[in-house]
Amino acid sequence: MTNLKKTMAMAMATTALGATLIAGGSFAIFTSSAQNTGNTFAAGTLKVDIDKPDGKLAVGYFTIINWAPGDSEIQPVVVSNKGTLELRYDLALAVGGDLGTGAHPLVISAYADAAGTVPLPVNDRVLAVGGSETVYVKVEFPKDAGNEYQGKKGTASIKVEAEQTKNN
Known part of the structure; x- marks a missing residue:
């Protein structure tokens, strides 16, 4: 029975740790992005x-x-x-x-x-x-x-x- 209690405690601790990691990952506050604008295109002419x-x-x-x-x-x-x-x-x-x-x-x-x-x-x-x-x-x-x-x-x-x- 002690072995079962130990296994249950370990399973609960692992689940809690996993939930903490998932929650912490979805609430990250560091972000970054980059944008390049001003790109232009012009077709050539045939004359x-x-x-x-x-x-x-x-x-x-x-x-x-x-x-x-x-x-x-x-x-x-x-x-x-x-x-x-x-x-x-x-x-x-x-x-x-x-x-x-x-x-x-x-x-x-x-x-x-x-x-x-x-x-x-x-x-x-x-x-x-x-x-x-x-x-x-x-x-x-x-x-x-x-x-x-x-x-x-x-x-x-x-x-x-x-x-x-x-x-x-």
Whole structure:
């Protein structure tokens, strides 16, 4: 019986000690916290332009009249990255109107040089922020164009499509 009393006393003492520890832990008075504020975020911008070499915005690079088969003209086109992100661009060149159809339509191409002798790839061209590149666009009236082109008119389109390079 003494052994049972001893065990009961020990169990009660252990329970009381546990309750004291739990109660003491839930009533702690020391606390601490930290906060960081003032974090800001700003998205970058993607802006590509095509200008003339003198910095003026391009309305039309070519205004040609009285063309004959075999004629050609080349114009410098400045592609500029005016945004805050590096960009990759494609240059789309197209000819339309009556001179853009048929068996021997006008041909429009991009070159790296003013003489039009070094062909320039028009896809996946990269420009750094603030960077620019001069592309020489050449329009040619094929020499083998026949009488069906007399008095006809055409148009040309120079289009730049850009996308961000970062995370892409």
